[in-house]
Amino acid sequence: MTNRFDTLFARLADEGRPALVTYIMGGDPDYDTSLSIMKALPEAGADIIELGMPFSDPMADGPAIQMAGQRALKGGQTLARTLAMAKAFRKTDTDTPIVLMGYYNPVYIYGVDRFLDDANAAGIDGLIIVDLPPEMDGELCIPALEAGISFIRLATPTTDDKRLPAVLANTSGFVYYVSMTGITGSAIADTGAVGEAVNRIKGHTPLPVCVGFGVKTAEQARLIGRDADGVVVGTAIVQAIVNSLDGDGGSTSDTVAAVTTLVGGLAAGVRAARLEAAE
Amino acid sequence: MNKPPEPNSFRTGPDEQGMFGIFGGRFVAETLMPLILDLQDKWNQAKTDPEFQAELQHLNTHYTGRPSPIYFAERLTEHLGGAKIYFKRDELNHTGSHKINNCLGQILLAKRMGKTRIIAETGAGQHGVASATVAARFGFPCHVYMGATDIDRQAPNVFRMKLLGAEVTPVTAGNGTLKDAMNEALRDWVTNVESTYYIIGTAAGPHPYPEMVREFQSVIGKEAREQLLEIEGRLPDMLVAAVGGGSNAIGLFHPFLDDRNVQMVGVEAGGKGLDTDEHCASLTAGSPGVLHGNRTYLLQDGDGQIEEGHSISAGLDYPGIGPEHSYLKDTGRVDYVPIMDTEALEAFQLLSKIEGIIPALEPSHALAEVIKRAPKMRKDQIIVMNLCGRGDKDVFAVGKRLGFEM
Numbered sequence: 001m002t003n004r005f006d007t008l009f010a011r012l013a014d015e016g017r018p019a020l021v022t023y024i025m026g027g028d029p030d031y032d033t034s035l036s037i038m039k040a041l042p043e044a045g046a047d048i049i050e051l052g053m054p055f056s057d058p059m060a061d062g063p064a065i066q067m068a069g070q071r072a073l074k075g076g077q078t079l080a081r082t083l084a085m086a087k088a089f090r091k092t093d094t095d096t097p098i099v100l101m102g103y104y105n106p107v108y109i110y111g112v113d114r115f116l117d118d119a120n121a122a123g124i125d126g127l128i129i130v131d132l133p134p135e136m137d138g139e140l141c142i143p144a145l146e147a148g149i150s151f152i153r154l155a156t157p158t159t160d161d162k163r164l165p166a167v168l169a170n171t172s173g174f175v176y177y178v179s180m181t182g183i184t185g186s187a188i189a190d191t192g193a194v195g196e197a198v199n200r201i202k203g204h205t206p207l208p209v210c211v212g213f214g215v216k217t218a219e220q221a222r223l224i225g226r227d228a229d230g231v232v233v234g235t236a237i238v239q240a241i242v243n244s245l246d247g248d249g250g251s252t253s254d255t256v257a258a259v260t261t262l263v264g265g266l267a268a269g270v271r272a273a274r275l276e277a278a279e
Numbered sequence: 280m281n282k283p284p285e286p287n288s289f290r291t292g293p294d295e296q297g298m299f300g301i302f303g304g305r306f307v308a309e310t311l312m313p314l315i316l317d318l319q320d321k322w323n324q325a326k327t328d329p330e331f332q333a334e335l336q337h338l339n340t341h342y343t344g345r346p347s348p349i350y351f352a353e354r355l356t357e358h359l360g361g362a363k364i365y366f367k368r369d370e371l372n373h374t375g376s377h378k379i380n381n382c383l384g385q386i387l388l389a390k391r392m393g394k395t396r397i398i399a400e401t402g403a404g405q406h407g408v409a410s411a412t413v414a415a416r417f418g419f420p421c422h423v424y425m426g427a428t429d430i431d432r433q434a435p436n437v438f439r440m441k442l443l444g445a446e447v448t449p450v451t452a453g454n455g456t457l458k459d460a461m462n463e464a465l466r467d468w469v470t471n472v473e474s475t476y477y478i479i480g481t482a483a484g485p486h487p488y489p490e491m492v493r494e495f496q497s498v499i500g501k502e503a504r505e506q507l508l509e510i511e512g513r514l515p516d517m518l519v520a521a522v523g524g525g526s527n528a529i530g531l532f533h534p535f536l537d538d539r540n541v542q543m544v545g546v547e548a549g550g551k552g553l554d555t556d557e558h559c560a561s562l563t564a565g566s567p568g569v570l571h572g573n574r575t576y577l578l579q580d581g582d583g584q585i586e587e588g589h590s591i592s593a594g595l596d597y598p599g600i601g602p603e604h605s606y607l608k609d610t611g612r613v614d615y616v617p618i619m620d621t622e623a624l625e626a627f628q629l630l631s632k633i634e635g636i637i638p639a640l641e642p643s644h645a646l647a648e649v650i651k652r653a654p655k656m657r658k659d660q661i662i663v664m665n666l667c668g669r670g671d672k673d674v675f676a677v678g679k680r681l682g683f684e685m
Contacts, residue, residue: 021444054584056453057462057585058586059462059571060308060465060466079583080582105583106583107583108568108574108583109568109579110582133307133308134310136304136305139543156308157310158314159312181469183466
């Protein structure tokens with residue numbers, strides 16, 4: 001079976017640049033707009049799409065992504081609709097890896113087996129479930145791997161060398177390094193320290209290491225992209241959506257363009273990352 | 280729900296993974312996992328360390344005022360005309376509720392772990408006050424997260440926390456109640472994980488919290504057992520306690536769980552009725568799910584989104600429940616029943632008039648169940664109810680509800 005992650009990272013290695021990983025909340029601000037944004041992302045320069053599954057109690061997220069989830073839920077988004085969104089995207093894009101990101105409870109209530117079947121049918125490549133550490137691998141990680149879906153683990157500044165092997169053990173696709181101890185959308189960490197951490201993780205795994213939490217600008221994407229195999233941007237994209245909405249929180253004719261403009265700039269950032277590093 | 284097999288003992292949980300049957304566990308972000316494992320180590324050392332136990336016992340005796348009395352409510356018993364009713368009077372503790380039992384234990388652990396800052400969530404404010412109290416006693420800065428709705432209805436406790444030197448942050452997300460305060464405390468914790476100890480106020484959250492909080496609260500049940508054996512020469516027929524997150528209830532129940540003749544009743548907040556959206560009866564009307572680090576019964580919709588609870592009592596206003604209660608429900612060892620806001624209000628007033636004790640709204644729920652059950656029991660039977668908090672904090676809210684201008 002072709003693994004979209006392997007194909008992508010092999011191609012990017014040839015191009016000599018890191019991946020741009022973009023996060024959007026499924027159904028924010030409404031299903032149709034969210035699907036239009038998703039479809040526009042690859043063209044704008046996104047290499048991997050993280051599709052957020054809204055949850056009422058996102059304990060690891062800052063205000064921007066909390067509000068995005070609230071808008072999506074208010075607009076009637078459910079896990080079934082998020083899967084439907086991915087499936088609709090796959091009809092026209094068979095290459096861009098899709099990672100579903102969220103919290104365990106909606107998946108648990110949907111039913112793990114049914115979820116994995118439907119995720120496969122929708123062309124999902126990977127899962128990031130924030131509140132499932134390796135200690136809980138039996139819940140979803142192992143069944144997902146058996147179903148052929150990658151389980152992408154978060155490694156954090158608190159994950160020391162002793163713990164890293166356990167965190168990496170069942171990880172596939174890529175490793176997501178969280179640049180700081182904190183919630184999404186906080187201020188950017190010291191980029192030098194992030195680079196060291198990325199290289200430390202690379203000492204333990206052949207998997208690509210992508211870095212997220214706190215990357216907001218093209219310049220930050222360029223700096224992080226020197227060491228990382230991918231740069232994840234979430235809050236800044238969600239914020240661009242918010243800034244384009246009308247007074248009632250509805251989408252406008254500017255909403256999709258607001259995202260593609262931002263992503264275009266970020267894409268230029270990651271494409272410049274290794275140019276300077278090579279100098 | 281599939282009923283788990285009846286175990287030889289109900290007192291052996293949790294297992295090494297922190298599970299009580301299918302409930303409990305460690306559903307937290309990776310950032311917190313190393314800390315959770317460190318906490319587990321320190322807790323495992325502390326629980327068998329005589330020095331730790333001696334220090335805790337000394338504080339319980341001289342700071343909290345333990346043992347709390349067990350009190351025969353003679354006039355209430357006469358009024359109801361059935362079983363003899365005893366109150367375990369944890370409302371007489373320093374700070375006015377059972378919450379201090381847990382906070383003292385946890386702050387000693389925080390000290391052992393070398394942490395320098397305390398955070399806590401609070402609903403009614405009792406846990407916030409108890410956390411602020413122990414933080415003041417041990418010289419830690421303390422930050423309490425409290426839902427904006429709860430800040431309005433529990434103003435006296437907000438001022439108490441500030442007097443004790445704590446910073447109180449209002450949480451406006453969601454309905455601005457306990458669940459939202461807990462989310463915000465978790466966000467703080469994940470951000471300040473190196474310096475900060477999170478004192479969770481109830482027997483819920485990721486392992487080892489449910490076990491740890493239960494052990495600190497079990498002093499209630501251990502004392503009650505000894506005290507009743509001394510007075511009556513036998514064990515009670517029934518234990519009754521209110522359950523929000525369930526720490527006072529598990530504290531009373533746990534030492535009796537293997538005394539199969541002792542019946543146990545946990546009383547949930549039925550709010551405005553289980554046929555409405557406005558209640559907090561997660562065990563009676565919820566289903567198993569994962570929230571705040573553990574799998575347990577939750578109020579949630581078909582998509583796994585957590586629903587907001589409602590109760591007149593801020594301390595019971597939580598859509599989840601400690602995982603051990605979920606296990607005790609499914610095994611059938613404990614009965615869980617709802618009590619409505621109006622029933623709790625009546626019980627609140629009755630106890631004030633008939634025994635001269637103003638109870639908190641939380642144990643008023645337990646009392647309302649006692650009022651239903653005692654008359655149906657024989658006069659030689661005994662009920663022990665956990666009177667886990669005093670009502671001073673509630674007089675303004677109840678006064679308003681009863682139309683009294685203050």
